[in-house]
Amino acid sequence: MKTALTIAGSDSSGGAGIQADIKTMTVNGVFAMSAVTALTAQNTTGVTGIMEVTPAFLKEQLDSIFTDIRPDAVKIGMVSSAGLIQAIAEKLKEYHARQIVVDPVMVATSGAKLINDDAVSVLKEKLLPLSDIVTPNIPEAEVLSGIEIKTEADMTAAAEIIGKLYHCAVLLKGGHQLNDANDLLYSKGVCRWFYGKRIHNPNTHGTGCTLSSAIASNLAKGFSMNESVRRAKEYISGALSAMLDLGAGSGPMNHAFDIKGKYTKEKTENKDSKQ
Numbered sequence: 001m002k003t004a005l006t007i008a009g010s011d012s013s014g015g016a017g018i019q020a021d022i023k024t025m026t027v028n029g030v031f032a033m034s035a036v037t038a039l040t041a042q043n044t045t046g047v048t049g050i051m052e053v054t055p056a057f058l059k060e061q062l063d064s065i066f067t068d069i070r071p072d073a074v075k076i077g078m079v080s081s082a083g084l085i086q087a088i089a090e091k092l093k094e095y096h097a098r099q100i101v102v103d104p105v106m107v108a109t110s111g112a113k114l115i116n117d118d119a120v121s122v123l124k125e126k127l128l129p130l131s132d133i134v135t136p137n138i139p140e141a142e143v144l145s146g147i148e149i150k151t152e153a154d155m156t157a158a159a160e161i162i163g164k165l166y167h168c169a170v171l172l173k174g175g176h177q178l179n180d181a182n183d184l185l186y187s188k189g190v191c192r193w194f195y196g197k198r199i200h201n202p203n204t205h206g207t208g209c210t211l212s213s214a215i216a217s218n219l220a221k222g223f224s225m226n227e228s229v230r231r232a233k234e235y236i237s238g239a240l241s242a243m244l245d246l247g248a249g250s251g252p253m254n255h256a257f258d259i260k261g262k263y264t265k266e267k268t269e270n271k272d273s274k275q
């Protein structure tokens, strides 16, 4: 079985972060492992607290993983401090990690800031040059490229700047802001649009985490970058289309929409839940 590792923060409400990553990787057919960068106390309405692990403990988790079960792909999500980013870069280099997907998580859908200002420059200097693909949304791409993004032409320009600066592929997500669900992939000097159908679902908590984990899963399985992105878009569209509706804010998606196994068949009667 192919394996994938997520290095990210825990989301106590289960829709984003490590929890979304593990669900996504499992459903996409790879064995999921995790190195936790921070615990967050959060739900669909916001983040009330963040408790980071120390860089030394993050390194210890990565040593345990890489010296035993080698990941075929690595996804990196929320990493809020410079010291933690440095620890990850050091270990990825030491173990010659391959197929690295960086989701440069900066602000949660609920508005909470998930990265310190000084960490952004370390992310640019140390982590992005190691990545095979980076998956910014528009505000994140503005920070990484240094240009304002108002049009699809700006998206193309920003993706090219980021790709050339860090020698990696770039998936710039049009998502909530510019166009419907159309994302732009810059890879090996070529730009290609991935057109998605906009799904009218206000519950988008964890979409970025889920998409990047699905890409990592498909890279781990040996698919090309183009095919991994195509499959990941298809998966996230399915998860959004399942129209799960939980929580008072922007709720999570149903990562398990396609599971029809023995243990998921029986419907449970739960009068308190909305679904």
Ligand SMILES: Nc1ncnc2c1ncn2[C@@H]1O[C@H](COP(=O)(O)OP(=O)(O)OP(=O)(O)O)[C@@H](O)[C@H]1O
Residues within 6 Å of the ligand: 016, 107, 108, 109, 136, 137, 173, 174, 175, 176, 180, 181, 182, 183, 196, 197, 198, 199, 200, 201, 204, 205, 206, 207, 208, 209, 211, 233, 236, 237, 240
């Ligand atoms: N309503 C929607 N319908 C279809 N696809 C969507 C919708 N919203 C987001 N997506 C897709 O989900 C993926 C994640 O994009 P999004 O812009 O939500 O990322 P993000 O802003 O990093 O996410 P997050 O909310 O986790 O920070 C992209 O492929 C995007 O096109």
Ligand SMILES: Cc1ncc(COP(=O)(O)O)c(N)n1
Residues within 6 Å of the ligand: 008, 009, 010, 011, 016, 017, 018, 040, 077, 078, 105, 107, 108, 109, 110, 114, 204, 205, 206, 207, 208, 209
């Ligand atoms: C631990 C963690 N990692 C990432 C996100 C971003 O996801 P979203 O923007 O969808 O809330 C999050 N909310 N929590």
